[in-house]
Amino acid sequence: MGGQTLSEQIISHNAAVNRPVRAGELVVVEPDTAMGHDSLTPGIIKTVKEQLGVAQVANKDQIVLVMDHVAPASNVGTAENQNFIRQFAWEQDVRLFDVGRGICHQVLVEEQIARPGTIVVGSDSHSTSYGAVGAFGSGMGSTDIALVWATGKTWLRVPETLRVQVSGRFRPGVDAKDLALKLCRDLTIAGATYMAIEYHGMEWLPLNGRQTMASMAIELGAKAGIFPPDGVVAERFDVPDWLFVDPDATYAQTIEINLDELEPQVAIPHSVDDVVDLSDITGQKIDVVFLGTCTNGRYEDMRDAADILQGQTIHPRVRMLLTPASREELQKAIADDTLNTLLAAGATLTTPGCGACMGRHQGTLGTDDICLSTGNRNFKGRMGHPTSQIYLSSPSVAAASAITGEITDPRKLVS
């Protein structure tokens, strides 16, 4: 047979498969990890116990629980649900990363639970993030995750692959977020439905940039978004010898992007693929800047913002919310002057986790509020009241805009 894509290699080498597979085949796999977060795990537990009648999970080492969506609890309902999850974790002896540890997608990478060549499924659409480290990461609903916990297995269709071939390098003021938004713009919100994406030509891209890109693979409808395990990933992780870019692999589609020509991008309300060049939206007034999420809540994102906010103060009519992706990322920002710079400028620090991204706590938007977020979704009402609006950008653009109170090109700020 000919060559295999990264997805085909990973699925072929899964313990429950162990034979060469091709795009289009339906296979039963044994995911290396099945992650549940606080928002959906109460329902997953009920499905396992009450509907499937399973008292003991199939493989406790396969399960990881993370409290990130509403952390710490915001009301009695979420508090009771979190206690229910803790009881389950202790009773089944499964790993639990509790309140304050960070966003599931960041934590699983830091803990090296997501590793090159593994299959990681999660009760969260942004589980594509694990592709940053060369894993096959994919989001599923609660019932599918419950079936993994109960049986150890799930079924999936081996996806076709869309190859993103990048040339050039980011120019100053342009980063991986702009590339992720440009892909949404060019391919549309459904452009990679059922497909895996592979990102080629970016061996030099740091881990945080890979995480930004892979987290947003789902915004194209993709099943997974995978980086070859090269560069920084090959340095930090063990890479199985069967996982490599095969020149004979078959791709359903290839798109080419020249980074030398890429401009900063901004998604405008209310769709992730409604994306414009930054220059076409500068001057748009904003009320809130949200720096955080699994897409852009890491140390490097905070550092980019701090470089712009150094010695500056945010606009008096702007609230700036800062939600680190994890405790480790927050600790990095404390170790140098990053956090202090952001706080001195007027940012509000919240608990590491998902923060305001889903409009549930720590900065829910009110009527007509306009937010510039470094997150991944700007659907109507996602962060709060249905009349509120969300723009999406890189951390640099978000920081520059926090100073002026309007969407601003950081390269044009006069300090």
Added chain:
Amino acid sequence: MSNIWKFGADVDTDQIVPGRYAPYMRPNEDVGDAAFIEARPDFNKQAVPGDIIVATDNFGCGSSREYAPYALRRRQVGAIFANSFARIFYRNAVNLGIPVFTDEALVQKLQDGSEATFSLEAGTITIDGETHQLPEVPNFAKEIIDAGGIVPYVREHGRFPNS
């Protein structure tokens, strides 16, 4: 007769059930009461069991939240017809036993505010006096939907479809 509720393209799961109305946030409420609560208040207030949802492209994109299709099941939506579905939503809907169909010609014929007669058993839908065969559903999805969802399927067969 089923009322037809028609939507456009890229209806995301935040429109179907906003995250703020998740069962996690309101454990003692029926999530069915939150279906389209902000995006389509007329559906939220008036939809009755057996009603049909119709949409153009990429219905259910965004979050993996299964409580979005679950809210529609709580409302006893009879079927969803769309030009296309987002991947996770489609899988969740099938897992919950909701009949989901992909058919551009039928989507075009089904108008918002009109009525149709739908029968899963007979495999037909009648629009303006014209009876159409229901579109084919992939075999694995059909097996799951016929069983009433993936949980009853697995309980009955002890395995996944096609395995």
